[in-house]
Amino acid sequence: xxxxxxxxxxxxxxxxxxxxxxxxxxxxxxxxxxxxxxxxxxxxxxxxxxxxxxxxxxxxxxxxxxxxxxxxxxxxxxxxxxxxxxxxxxxxxxxxxxxxxxxxxxxxxxxxxxxxxxxxx
Amino acid sequence: xxxxxxxxxxxxxxxxxxxxxxxxxxxxxxxxxxxxxxxxxxxxxxxxxxxxxxxxxxxxxxxxxxxxxxxxxxxxxxxxxxxxxxxxxxxxxxxxxxxxxxxxxxxxxxxxxxxxxxxxxxxxxxxxxxxxxxxxxxxxxxxxxxxxxxxxxxxxxxxxxxxxxxxxxxxxxxxxxxxxxxxxxxxxxxxxxxxxxxxxxxxxxxxxxxxxxxxxxxxxxxxxxxxxxxxxxxxxxxxxxxxxxxxxxxxxxx
Amino acid sequence: xxxxxxxxxxxxxxxxxxxxxxxxxxxxxxxxxxxxxxxxxxxxxxxxxxxxxxxxxxxxxxxxxxxxxxxxxxxxxxxxxxxxxxxxxxxxxxxxxxxxxxxxxxxxxxxxxxxxxxxxxxxxxxxxxxxxxxxxxxxxxxxxxxxxxxxxxxxxxxxxxxxxxxxxxxxxxxxxxxxxxxxxxxxxxxxxxxxxxxxxxxxxxxxxxxxxxxxxxxxxxxxxxxxxxxxxxxxxxxxxxxxxxxxxxxxxxxxxxxxxxxxxxxxxxxxxxxxxxxxxxxxxxxxxxxxxxxxxxxxxxxxxxxxxxxxxxxxxxxxxxxxxxxxxxxxxxxxxxxxxxxxxxxxxxxxxxxxxxxxxxxxxxxxxxxxxxxxxxxxxxxxxxxxxxxxxxxxxxxxxxxxxx
Numbered sequence: 039x040x041x042x043x044x045x046x047x048x049x050x051x052x053x054x055x056x057x058x059x060x061x062x063x064x065x066x067x068x069x070x071x072x073x074x075x076x077x078x079x080x081x082x083x084x085x086x087x088x089x090x091x092x093x094x095x096x097x098x099x100x101x102x103x104x105x106x107x108x109x110x111x112x113x114x115x116x117x118x119x120x121x122x123x124x125x126x127x128x129x130x131x132x133x134x135x136x137x138x139x140x141x142x143x144x145x146x147x148x149x150x151x152x153x154x155x156x157x158x159x
Numbered sequence: 160x161x162x163x164x165x166x167x168x169x170x171x172x173x174x175x176x177x178x179x180x181x182x183x184x185x186x187x188x189x190x191x192x193x194x195x196x197x198x199x200x201x202x203x204x205x206x207x208x209x210x211x212x213x214x215x216x217x218x219x220x221x222x223x224x225x226x227x228x229x230x231x232x233x234x235x236x237x238x239x240x241x242x243x244x245x246x247x248x249x250x251x252x253x254x255x256x257x258x259x260x261x262x263x264x265x266x267x268x269x270x271x272x273x274x275x276x277x278x279x280x281x282x283x284x285x286x287x288x289x290x291x292x293x294x295x296x297x298x299x300x301x302x303x304x305x306x307x308x309x310x311x312x313x314x315x316x317x318x319x320x321x322x323x324x325x326x327x328x329x330x331x332x333x334x335x336x337x338x339x340x341x342x343x344x345x346x347x348x349x350x351x352x353x354x355x356x357x358x359x360x361x362x363x364x365x366x367x368x369x370x371x372x373x374x375x376x377x378x379x380x381x382x383x384x385x386x387x388x389x390x391x392x393x394x395x396x397x398x399x400x401x402x403x404x405x406x407x408x409x410x411x412x413x
Numbered sequence: 414x415x416x417x418x419x420x421x422x423x424x425x426x427x428x429x430x431x432x433x434x435x436x437x438x439x440x441x442x443x444x445x446x447x448x449x450x451x452x453x454x455x456x457x458x459x460x461x462x463x464x465x466x467x468x469x470x471x472x473x474x475x476x477x478x479x480x481x482x483x484x485x486x487x488x489x490x491x492x493x494x495x496x497x498x499x500x501x502x503x504x505x506x507x508x509x510x511x512x513x514x515x516x517x518x519x520x521x522x523x524x525x526x527x528x529x530x531x532x533x534x535x536x537x538x539x540x541x542x543x544x545x546x547x548x549x550x551x552x553x554x555x556x557x558x559x560x561x562x563x564x565x566x567x568x569x570x571x572x573x574x575x576x577x578x579x580x581x582x583x584x585x586x587x588x589x590x591x592x593x594x595x596x597x598x599x600x601x602x603x604x605x606x607x608x609x610x611x612x613x614x615x616x617x618x619x620x621x622x623x624x625x626x627x628x629x630x631x632x633x634x635x636x637x638x639x640x641x642x643x644x645x646x647x648x649x650x651x652x653x654x655x656x657x658x659x660x661x662x663x664x665x666x667x668x669x670x671x672x673x674x675x676x677x678x679x680x681x682x683x684x685x686x687x688x689x690x691x692x693x694x695x696x697x698x699x700x701x702x703x704x705x706x707x708x709x710x711x712x713x714x715x716x717x718x719x720x721x722x723x724x725x726x727x728x729x730x731x732x733x734x735x736x737x738x739x740x741x742x743x744x745x746x747x748x749x750x751x752x753x754x755x756x757x758x759x760x761x762x763x764x765x766x767x768x769x770x771x772x773x774x775x776x777x778x779x780x781x782x783x784x785x786x787x788x789x790x791x792x793x794x795x796x797x798x799x800x801x802x803x804x805x806x807x808x809x810x811x812x813x814x815x816x817x818x
Contacts, residue, residue, distance in 0.1 A: 242453065242454070249456075252772065256761065261751075262757070262758050263755040263756065264755060276751070285598075287538075287540075288540045288597075289597065292537070292544070293537070294536075309536055310526065312524045312525015312526045312529075313525070314465035314525070315541075318745075319597075321599075323462075323749060323764065327525060328525070329455040330453070330455075330456045331454055345526065398752065399750075399753070
């Protein structure tokens with residue numbers, strides 16, 4: 039069911055390399071669903087993240103399930119040398135779909151694109 | 160008192176954790192490391208707490224920059240690189256600094272003091288007053304910080320700050336720490352290591368790094384906290400006390 | 414006074430388009446400079462963490478002040494019932510809007526996040542004079558547009574006095590707001606004075622009038638329309654009086670500062686030891702921007718010559734830019750007194766070691782952005798007078814009768 043839905047959204051293009059948009063090697067790949075059902079995440083992830091950002095910045099509540107660093111943490115993959123690949127690099131989870139949809143990701147002009155942020159760690 | 164709060168918080172966290180675990184539908188869907196971390200804040204920061212700092216300049220060593228180095232590492236400022244083609248001297252004036260060391264000499268007596276300068280976390284911060292969008296704000300627990308999601312980069316806060324505590328990001332940034340987002344065109348400054356506050360840690364990076372014990376950080380509203388005790392004990396002053404901003408950073412020996 | 418007829422600016426097409434082409438070049442270069450600065454970030458400018466407002470702000474604040482000043486001529490016609498100025502009102506309103514748009518554009522394009530302008534319009538900090546200004550500026554454009562409509566549409570003529578009054582009051586509030594941007598900065602020695610607001614108002618009178626005079630003489634000359642000597646004498650005398658008033662305010666500002674010991678160092682810096690800033694103050698602002706134009710305008714001989722009036726107006730404008738530079742940049746390069754009674758002997762962040770002033774060298778892209786803003790204002794004005802009936806066919810003395818109020 040999950041596979042079917044993803045192919046619907048991402049089209050044949052995505053189906054060529056993988057039957058899931060979640061990138062192999064990430065923690066997310068091992069899981070059945072995200073912090074919300076996939077269909078909900080697909081539609082509402084910007085709303086969740088935006089809502090969470092205000093709670094985090096103004097009230098200091100971090101590490102909730104809708105936190106952006108959570109997204110990065112779970113969806114980042116490592117290369118052969120064991121170094122993280124940025125989630126907004128071509129072919130990675132965030133970028134592959136956003137590129138297909140033609141939507142910019144403003145998050146990563148300021149936010150870390152790997153779990154640590156420091157390169158080579 | 161702060162121990163009580165911590166106790167309460169821990170209890171709350173464990174209850175919340177259980178509740179969360181119980182409501183997870185699919186096993187394994189609970190996947191965020193951060194959310195399970197002990198001591199992570201689950202309730203909004205409250206004004207019961209007021210974070211503050213005591214700096215003993217008599218202990219502060221001439222030429223020492225331990226606190227500054229630690230601050231820059233903690234908050235990812237050391238990850239910034241000079242843009243290609245920039246003039247190093249000019250770049251030095253443009254790169255951000257949350258913390259700096261200053262050496263001052265009394266005009267009359269010639270007495271010299273060394274001290275670190277950073278955001279003084281005023282109770283009545285001029286930067287918050289002037290900010291057109293409300294991006295510059297004071298959190299309930301007294302931390303003055305910038306919501307860089309709504310900062311438009313007008314730099315009026317930098318004009319208004321009496322301590323020159325703020326920095327503008329003049330260049331594209333390609334490396335950030337997840338705890339310290341940073342991007343071109345916004346203003347930022349010391350936030351008392353706010354990520355540590357929210358993860359239940361008790362210290363700031365500068366305090367940990369100071370081998371002279373010149374920096375004490377804690378809750379000013381808790382009369383039993385180390386910082387409250389030392390502030391009661393030692394003579395101390397605010398910078399530009401004449402402005403009546405009621406700063407949360409207090410200095411001794413200047 | 415005869416009935417005034419208005420007509421579109423009728424200069425030859427070639428001349429008109431040539432003029433727009435020249436302005437277009439400035440617009441294009443200004444646009445490219447902006448893209449460059451936005452793409453690279455502010456490190457390509459001379460601005461830094463000490464001098465956070467630079468040349469773009471000098472241009473922006475000058476244009477915004479001049480905008481409200483340019484509206485005065487219309488206000489003299491409607492609020493103070495001076496009939497002779499009524500015929501000048503349409504151009505006055507147009508120029509006010511054009512200058513404001515030019516100034517705002519420069520201000521916005523210099524933001525770190527110009528794309529977030531919508532944030533500035535939607536999230537609002539009621540305590541900030543800046544957010545007040547956002548509404549004052551937008552409101553100004555709307556009110557002046559309505560004011561112009563009441564002037565130009567016969568059916569709306571009866572609302573003309575009311576609209577004029579609202580516009581005049583609004584413009585006073587607007588310039589108060591602009592001056593207060595500095596007046597409210599208590600931490601800096603050069604600012605934080607209540608006199609900033611009225612001083613900005615009187616400066617706006619002078620700069621707006623100077624620009625108005627130049628545009629009026631230029632558009633009329635090119636289109637061979639007559640301006641009577643009587644009218645011109647009134648306008649140039651007004652300019653002279655406004656400049657004299659600025660002179661008075663500048664004097665009071667510095668004299669009252671000199672009275673308080675805490676300001677002595679700042680005053681010594683601006684008036685005596687400030688190097689380029691002292692030169693700019695005395696030579697640029699005081700002599701070229703005030704003393705010389707006053708001399709030209711009030712001299713019985715030169716005051717009657719149109720060429721001399723043009724020169725005086727240009728000097729007032731250049732003096733105005735210098736004034737803004739001395740206020741905006743001079744106020745920032747002078748180190749803040751973070752430790753009163755002490756000297757900073759070492760600092761990790763340019764705190765004015767041993768009282769040394771801070772460093773700012775404006776970069777070319779900043780100037781180009783500023784000039785782009787001027788070009789926007791002029792383009793809007795010239796297109797405006799070309800397509801709509803802003804300019805009277807004649808301002809000859811027998812038409813407007815300047816001697817009968």
